[in-house]
Amino acid sequence: xxxxxxxxxxxxxxxxxxxxxxxxxxxxxxxxxxxxxxxxxxxxxxxxxxxxxxxxxxxxxxxxxxxxxxxxxxxxxxxxxxxxxxxxxxxxxxxxxxxxxxxxxxxxxxxxxxxxxxxxxxxxxxxxxxxxxxxxxxxxxxxxxxxxxxxxxxxxxxxxxxxxxxxxxxxxxxxxxxxxxxxxxxxxxxxxxxxxxxxxxxxxxxxxxxxxxxxxxxxxxxxxxxxxxxxxxxxxxxxxxxxxxxxxxxxxxxxxxxxxxxxxxxxxxxxxxxxxxxxxxxxxxxxxxxxxxxxxxxxxxxxxxxxxxxxxxxxxxxxxxxxxxxxxxxxxxxxxxxxxxxxxxxxxxxxxxxxxxxxxxxxxxxxxxxxxxxxxxxxxxxxxxxxxxxxxxxxxxxx
Ligand SMILES: *Cc1c(COP(=O)(O)O)cnc(C)c1O
Numbered sequence: 001x002x003x004x005x006x007x008x009x010x011x012x013x014x015x016x017x018x019x020x021x022x023x024x025x026x027x028x029x030x031x032x033x034x035x036x037x038x039x040x041x042x043x044x045x046x047x048x049x050x051x052x053x054x055x056x057x058x059x060x061x062x063x064x065x066x067x068x069x070x071x072x073x074x075x076x077x078x079x080x081x082x083x084x085x086x087x088x089x090x091x092x093x094x095x096x097x098x099x100x101x102x103x104x105x106x107x108x109x110x111x112x113x114x115x116x117x118x119x120x121x122x123x124x125x126x127x128x129x130x131x132x133x134x135x136x137x138x139x140x141x142x143x144x145x146x147x148x149x150x151x152x153x154x155x156x157x158x159x160x161x162x163x164x165x166x167x168x169x170x171x172x173x174x175x176x177x178x179x180x181x182x183x184x185x186x187x188x189x190x191x192x193x194x195x196x197x198x199x200x201x202x203x204x205x206x207x208x209x210x211x212x213x214x215x216x217x218x219x220x221x222x223x224x225x226x227x228x229x230x231x232x233x234x235x236x237x238x239x240x241x242x243x244x245x246x247x248x249x250x251x252x253x254x255x256x257x258x259x260x261x262x263x264x265x266x267x268x269x270x271x272x273x274x275x276x277x278x279x280x281x282x283x284x285x286x287x288x289x290x291x292x293x294x295x296x297x298x299x300x301x302x303x304x305x306x307x308x309x310x311x312x313x314x315x316x317x318x319x320x321x322x323x324x325x326x327x328x329x330x331x332x333x334x335x336x337x338x339x340x341x342x343x344x345x346x347x348x349x350x351x352x353x354x355x356x357x358x359x360x361x362x363x364x365x366x367x368x369x370x371x372x373x374x375x376x377x378x379x380x381x382x383x384x385x386x387x388x389x390x391x392x393x394x395x396x397x398x399x
Contacts, residue, residue, distance in 0.1 A: 004034075019357060026053025029376045029383040031362065040387035042373045043362040047192065047224050047336065050251035050297055052376035057292045058254050065288035073279055080287035084294060091233055091298055093242045094262035098271065099282030103223030103249035104138025106259035109276055110245045111142055111184065113263065114217045117270045118183030122215065127161075128182040130216075132168040134194030134367075137186060137221050146186055148194065168197055171206040182216040184245075189235040192224035195370045196331055196338025204241045217244040217267065223259070224336065227251035228297040228377050231307040231334035238333075251377075254293035258286040297377060306334045306377050309384060313337050313373065316388040324395050326352075327371075335377055338370040345369075345398075355394035361387050 005020045023039070025032045029052050031039045041053070051058060065080060072078055085097040100106045111129065118126040131137070135148035142160050145153045153159055166174045168191060178185070185207060191197040211218045220243035225235035229251055232238040236246065244267060249259035259281075280286070296302065314330050317339055321327045328342040341349050349365040356363045364372040375387075 021357060028052040028055075029379040029387075037360065039357070039360050039362050040383055040390060041362045042356075042375045042387050042391075043364045044335075044374045044376055045255060046250070046364060047229055047374035048250045048253070049255050050227055050229070050377045051254050051293060052378060053255075055254065055293075055296070055378075057296050058256075058289055061288045061292035062256070062285070065285050068284070070285045071280070071283045074277060074282065078282070078284040078287070080284045080291055081282040084287045084291045087291065087294055087298070088248075088260065088262060091294075092246070092262060093236075093264075094246060095265045096263060096268040098261045098268075098276070099287065100249075100259035100261065100278050101257050101280050101286070102138070102259045103221075103247065104140045104143045104259075105278065105281070106223065106247035106249050106261045107137045107143045107146075107186070107219075107221055108140050109261040109271075110219045110221075110247050110263075111146060111186065112276055113245065113261070113267065113271050114184035114219060116275060117217065117267055120270055122183075126181050126183045126215075128179070129163045130174070130177050130182055130185045131163065131165055132187055132191070133165050134168060134191055134197065135165075135186070135188055135221075136191075136193035137188075138223075168194070169200050169203045171203050174207060175210060178210050178214050178216060180214050182211075182214050184217040184219050185211055186219040186221060188221045188223075188225065189239055189241075190225050190230060190333055190336065192336060192372075193366055195340070195367045196336060196372060198331065198333060199239070201239070204239050208241045211244075219243060219245040219247070221247050223247055223249040224374075225333075227294065228303055228306055229334050229336050229374070231303055231310060233298055233303065235333070251297070252293065253286060253290045256286050256289040258290045302377065309377075309379060309381075310334050310337065312381065312384055313388075316384070317391075320388070320392050320395055323392075324399050326395055326399065335373070335375055335379075337373045338366055339373075341369050341371065351398055352394060355397050356391055358397070359390040359393045361390040361394065363391070 023031045131146045133148040137143040145159045226248040245263040317330045327339045329340040347368045352371045366372040
């Protein structure tokens with residue numbers, strides 16, 4: 001059997017259009033393809049591989065748990081899930097955790113919980129959900145409708161109702177939308193897919209105050225920002241604003257699929273037995289790997305390291321820009337970094353990704369105008385410098 005990119009078009013549903021390159025092996029921040037070509041990985045599986053590829057702590061946890069027990073279903077609980085939940089609640093505002101298998105599932109649980117909480121506390125009229133344009137919360141029908149790009153939710157029939165959108169950082173409009181019938185506000189504490197857009201401090205504080213005033217739950221989607229990505233364990237900890245519900249996924253499993261929805265006991269109690277669930281959610285194998293990832297990242301030295309690497313990344317990107325003048329701004333927090341292409345390259349961020357692959361570098365985009373970098377949180381300075389040297393060659397090939 002010839003296993004190549006052409007086979008994808010034959011046997012895979014065409015909802016993706018992957019690169020011609022098929023990676024077969026990874027170690028740390030480096031990846032090798034079928035031909036043995038080496039790449040530096042600044043994509044990190046879209047902010048997932050927080051410890052790079054095949055980190056020894058994760059491999060050890062996977063092997064150890066893989067020889068004990070993989071799956072039980074939620075008829076039985078298990079030690080890795082209980083330990084991980086204890087560690088996550090000790091490290092955050094949250095008191096209780098629901099485990100899922102992805103970011104979308106964690107957000108779906110958060111939204112269903114918010115609706116149930118509002119129904120039981122205030123009545124059926126309190127169902128409005130406010131979210132933000134350019135926001136991204138996953139691809140289930142509820143989460144994609146809450147997401148701020150109608151193009152992703154159009155064309156699938158009637159949508160879940162009573163969801164409205166507002167521009168991010170527009171507190172005035174937000175104020176005009178929120179009322180006593182608002183059950184929840186869902187936002188990313190730094191918009192990832194939408195283009196690496198940070199919230200203004202007054203905006204987040206204002207949103208929190210208005211949620212309190214109208215008895216609405218504030219849900220932070222920390223699927224992309226969580227588990228060290230911004231240089232804090234969770235981004236809310238750097239904002240001085242605490243949500244009522246938070247979701248986590250991507251980096252949580254370091255590459256093994258897992259999601260989590262975290263909240264307080266007072267809110268969590270509305271998801272009584274039978275109200276929600278998942279066959280795989282919280283399975284021992286996923287939780288054991290996530291526990292190892294969480295233990296490794298939840299360390300001040302590692303988190304401070306992310307901030308140091310951020311400074312180096314931004315400095316090298318600004319150096320490249322000083323030579324070639326291709327970006328209007330380099331922004332982001334921690335190792336969630338966006339380089340916004342300037343007018344000469346408007347709508348063409350993807351060309352940087354393609355040119356980078358030719359130079360042996362994996363990168364990402366966030367929309368049509370932002371080149372995005374979400375590498376391993378423990379990437380070495382040497383790998384950052386080598387990756388940026390390759391990126392410079394890619395930029396040089398485009399100008
Ligand atoms: C990636 C992402 C999701 C969706 O996560 P999946 O695991 O793909 O379902 C949700 N919210 C944010 C902010 C994300 O970045």
